Each structure stands twice: as structure tokens, then as C-alpha cells.
Amino acid sequence: MWQRIQTLYLGIAIVLNLIMHGLSLASLKVDGLFHDFTLWGLISAETGAVLYSSFPLLGLNIVSVLISLIIIFLFKKRQLQIKLSQLNLFVQVGLVAAIFFMIEGAAEELQLNMEGAVEYGPAALISMVPLLFIYLAIRAVKKDEALVRAADRIR
Numbered sequence: 001m002w003q004r005i006q007t008l009y010l011g012i013a014i015v016l017n018l019i020m021h022g023l024s025l026a027s028l029k030v031d032g033l034f035h036d037f038t039l040w041g042l043i044s045a046e047t048g049a050v051l052y053s054s055f056p057l058l059g060l061n062i063v064s065v066l067i068s069l070i071i072i073f074l075f076k077k078r079q080l081q082i083k084l085s086q087l088n089l090f091v092q093v094g095l096v097a098a099i100f101f102m103i104e105g106a107a108e109e110l111q112l113n114m115e116g117a118v119e120y121g122p123a124a125l126i127s128m129v130p131l132l133f134i135y136l137a138i139r140a141v142k143k144d145e146a147l148v149r150a151a152d153r154i155r
Contacts, residue, residue, distance in 0.1 A: 004075065006140035010068045010085075013092075013130035013137070017065050023123035025057075026103045030110055030117075038123070042106050052106040060095040064088055064130070071137070078145045085138045092134055096127050 026037040033045045039061055042052035067088040074081050107118055 004140070004144070006081075006137040006144070007072050007075070009133040009137040009140065010072050013133040014065050014068045016126055016130045016133070017061050017068075020061060020123045020126055023126065024121035025099055025123045025127075026121050027119045028103075028107055028110065028117060029119075034119075036121075037103055037106060042110075052109060054102050054106075057095065057098055057102060060091060060098060064091045064095060067091065068134075078141055078148070081141045082138060082145070085134060085141060089131065089134045089138065092127075092131050096131065099124055099127055 021039055024036040024038055027034040028037055028042060029035075035045050035051060036043045037052075037054070039054060039058045041050040041054045043049070044051050067084055071081050071084045071088065074084070103118060103120075103124075
């Protein structure tokens with residue numbers, strides 16, 4: 001289980017998704033103040049209150065982490081691993097798309113002029129990297145499955 005490369009790929013995807021919890025997805029400039037947009041919502045720079053909720057982002061992130069953990073422990077069921085990895089890839093694509101749509105939605109709700117009002121943070125870029133590692137995990141599981149089928153033919 002732990003010696004397989006797809007476990008490493010999924011582990012990296014999990015770590016990157018967990019790192020996103022502590023980083024800012026974007027900064028929105030409202031009345032001269034920069035407010036942080038995180039997975040938890042748009043946090044006011046003055047009071048620390050949530051100005052705009054982004055719980056769907058948090059939910060998608062947690063779902064992606066949980067699916068990755070489940071995939072790691074299903075190492076004996078390669079076909080199920082492939083299907084769950086494809087689902088995880090779909091969830092991660094949804095997360096990336098939702099991040100940009102929700103940041104834009106928060107800017108529109110606060111009636112911001114989009115020019116210079118939004119600065120994307122490191123977590124917005126980090127959210128795209130797990131896509132690569134999930135894809136690599138799918139390829140590695142398929143390669144393992146091909147090896148097992150080839151060995152079965154030889155017997």
C-alpha cells in the first residue's frame with residue numbers, strides 16, 4: 001500500500017488540499033482595506049467577521065481529501081480505485097472552478113470594480129496542483145492493473 005507510487009501522488013494531493021485551509025485564496029480591496037477570501041469565506045480585515053460565506057468551497061475541499069484517503073486504503077480493489085480517482089478528479093475540477101466563481105461572486109456582491117480589486121493568493125494556484133497528482137495516480141493505478149492482467153495471462 002505505502003510503497004506504491006499512486007499512494008505518494010494521492011498523499012501529495014491531500015497535503016496540498018490541507019495547506020489551502022491556512023492560506024488566502026484572494027484578497028479583495030474594499031474601501032482601501034484588503035479582506036482575505038479563504039475557504040471559510042471573505043474575512044473582514046477590521047473585525048475578523050465573515051462578510052461572505054464560502055462553505056461550498058470548504059465542503060468540496062474536505063470531500064476531495066476524504067475521497068483521496070479512501071482511495072489509498074482500497075489498494076486491493078484497483079478498478080474501484082480508478083473510478084473513485086476519476087470522481088476525485090471531477091470534484092477537484094469543481095473546486096477550482098468554484099473558487100474563481102465564488103471570488104467573483106463575492107466581488108459582485110460587495111459591488112466592487114473588478115479592475116485592481118481582486119488579487120489572487122497562493123491558495124488559488126495551489127488548488128490546481130492536486131489535479132495533476134490525481135491524474136498521475138489514475139495513470140499509476142491503470143498501469144498496476146495492466147501488469148496484473150498481463151501476469152494473469154502468462155499463468
